[in-house]
Amino acid sequence: MHALATHALRLGDDALILGQRLSEWCGHAPALEIDLSLANIALDCVGQATHFLALAGALEGQGRDADRLAFHRDVMDFTNCLLVEQPNGDFAQTIARQFFFAHYQHLLFERMQAVQDERFAAIAAKAVKETAYHAKLAGEWVIRLGDGTEESRARMERGLDWMWRFTGELFAMDEIDSAAIDAGAGVDKAALHPLWDARIGAVLAEAGLAPPAPHRPVLGGRIGRHSEHLGHLISDMQFLQRAYPGATW
Amino acid sequence: MMNSLSRKDWMPEAYRKTLVRQMSQHAHSEIVGMLPEGNWITRAPNLRRKAILLAKVQDEGGHGLYLYAAAETLGTSRDEMIEALHSGKAKYSTIFNYPTLTWADIGAIGWLVDGAAIMNQVPLQRTSYGPYARAMVRICKEESFHQRQGYEIMMHLAAGAAEQKRMAQDALNRWWQPSLMMFGPPDDQSPNTEQSMRWRIKRDTNDALRQKFVDITVPQAEAIGLTVPDPELKWNEARGSYDFGAVDWEEFKAVVKGQGPVAKERMAARVKAWEEGAWVRDAARAHAAKRAAAKQAAE
Ligand SMILES: [Fe+2]
Numbered sequence: 189m190h191a192l193a194t195h196a197l198r199l200g201d202d203a204l205i206l207g208q209r210l211s212e213w214c215g216h217a218p219a220l221e222i223d224l225s226l227a228n229i230a231l232d233c234v235g236q237a238t239h240f241l242a243l244a245g246a247l248e249g250q251g252r253d254a255d256r257l258a259f260h261r262d263v264m265d266f267t268n269c270l271l272v273e274q275p276n277g278d279f280a281q282t283i284a285r286q287f288f289f290a291h292y293q294h295l296l297f298e299r300m301q302a303v304q305d306e307r308f309a310a311i312a313a314k315a316v317k318e319t320a321y322h323a324k325l326a327g328e329w330v331i332r333l334g335d336g337t338e339e340s341r342a343r344m345e346r347g348l349d350w351m352w353r354f355t356g357e358l359f360a361m362d363e364i365d366s367a368a369i370d371a372g373a374g375v376d377k378a379a380l381h382p383l384w385d386a387r388i389g390a391v392l393a394e395a396g397l398a399p400p401a402p403h404r405p406v407l408g409g410r411i412g413r414h415s416e417h418l419g420h421l422i423s424d425m426q427f428l429q430r431a432y433p434g435a436t437w
Numbered sequence: 438m439m440n441s442l443s444r445k446d447w448m449p450e451a452y453r454k455t456l457v458r459q460m461s462q463h464a465h466s467e468i469v470g471m472l473p474e475g476n477w478i479t480r481a482p483n484l485r486r487k488a489i490l491l492a493k494v495q496d497e498g499g500h501g502l503y504l505y506a507a508a509e510t511l512g513t514s515r516d517e518m519i520e521a522l523h524s525g526k527a528k529y530s531t532i533f534n535y536p537t538l539t540w541a542d543i544g545a546i547g548w549l550v551d552g553a554a555i556m557n558q559v560p561l562q563r564t565s566y567g568p569y570a571r572a573m574v575r576i577c578k579e580e581s582f583h584q585r586q587g588y589e590i591m592m593h594l595a596a597g598a599a600e601q602k603r604m605a606q607d608a609l610n611r612w613w614q615p616s617l618m619m620f621g622p623p624d625d626q627s628p629n630t631e632q633s634m635r636w637r638i639k640r641d642t643n644d645a646l647r648q649k650f651v652d653i654t655v656p657q658a659e660a661i662g663l664t665v666p667d668p669e670l671k672w673n674e675a676r677g678s679y680d681f682g683a684v685d686w687e688e689f690k691a692v693v694k695g696q697g698p699v700a701k702e703r704m705a706a707r708v709k710a711w712e713e714g715a716w717v718r719d720a721a722r723a724h725a726a727k728r729a730a731a732k733q734a735a736e
């Protein structure tokens with residue numbers, strides 16, 4: 189795959205897998221309002237995934253559309269970061285994942301909406317408004333749970349700690365990222381890391397929570413080396429397309 | 438006779454009670470109804486269908502929210518209503534006690550269940566209690582959108598490969614009778630109809646609505662090449678309506694009593710979500726109280 193196609197694929201896979209995870213909550217959230225807001229974020233993610241995967245397919249030029257990419261690849265060809273494929277766990281764990289990821293994605297899209305390549309810029313410009321809301325919502329819950337009760341605070345700490353080891357991967361750069369920057373379609377993610385630390389840190393301070401202890405980053409998602417969780421997620425997601433090859437829906 | 442009432446108007450206690458019962462039952466149905474459809478979100482066959490289904494289930498949650506809010510104007514809190522649902526005291530639509538086995542069930546629910554819901558609900562847009570009527574105006578608009586989306590899924594399956602058409606027909610076979618039951622027991626066995634019609638909480642009888650549903654839905658099935666599973670179904674020229682076979686009211690009664698095929702699963706899922714979410718709701722309340730206290734101290 190062409191570097192720019194892979195770049196689009198990674199962005200699409202992040203959104204696709206997170207949307208899939210969030211939609212698992214539908215009908216089961218702690219309160220009706222939470223159910224609606226998680227579904228809302230999931231819907232935004234599916235929309236972003238559709239745009240980025242369609243772009244990836246077009247850049248690849250092999251006739252694969254967004255659905256072909258979403259429903260007909262195996263684990264080793266998925267390029268999402270490990271963070272988004274992590275299981276929902278309890279609500280605090282879901283919020284921790286959302287909090288870390290939405291702040292990263294928001295910083296990313298803030299810059300990507302200004303890149304030269306209009307295809308990437310256009311998707312980012314639309315998505316940046318969504319991610320602003322995702323980051324705000326997740327941050328509010330981090331504060332509520334951190335400040336709320338002893339139990340909610342302990343759960344929030346555990347959730348943050350569970351997800352923390354996957355945050356380093358968000359900012360890791362490789363040759364695909366460099367090629368994307370050279371082509372006017374990418375963002376220097378490493379440069380976002382300190383900004384992310386500052387935004388995350390400010391919310392955690394307001395929640396009365398300390399950042400989790402440092403952990404060696406767990407990497408591999410971008411090159412198809414995933415956690416055990418992803419295989420189950422995609423076997424569920426791809427069931428109909430796999431069971432009825434060639435059918436349209 | 439009453440015209441439109443608002444919550445500040447005096448109303449007879451029995452009228453108020455009936456309204457709360459009807460509105461909360463409707464709200465519960467929206468919420469429990471998220472489960473059978475939510476069952477297919479992660480397995481939706483493509484990205485477009487996934488987005489449509491997510492948005493639909495989100496709409497249903499929104500309906501639940503307006504209806505709880507409208508019912509709360511009559512002095513019963515949402516927590517009390519949810520408590521009544523979980524204890525089995527409050528009812529919800531019998532239809533959601535049937536399982537969604539294949540993707541075609543998502544089409545069948547939109548087409549038949551949302552379709553039947555619209556027929557039950559359109560008259561309620563002019564119901565005598567203002568907040569309920571207003572909620573229904575908004576809800577009906579969305580339900581008719583859902584109905585079209587569901588029918589479109591069925592149309593696509595029915596025109597697809599043989600195994601897809603089989604899936605669609607199987608879904609119609611399973612959802613047809615339960616959909617007819619959504620209009621409630623026959624008129625001669627409906628204890629509340631007469632009083633509710635007098636209060637203008639209800640505007641048409643169960644049997645009249647059921648007939649209307651059959652008359653509208655049968656040609657829709659025929660148009661996409663599906664067969665309504667009723668050997669007695671026949672156009673009656675004299676009546677200008679379809680005659681149709683008897684509904685299994687024994688099954689209906691059992692499902693009302695909580696003995697539907699997946700009734701236990703539905704309630705277990707709701708109770709689990711509620712109990713496992715208690716610490717979240719407690720935390721939100723505790724945080725809000727701390728915030729309010731801090732604000733007061735600062736003033
Ligand atoms: Fe609804």
Ligand SMILES: [Fe+2]
Pocket residue numbers: 497551579580583
């Ligand atoms: Fe609906």
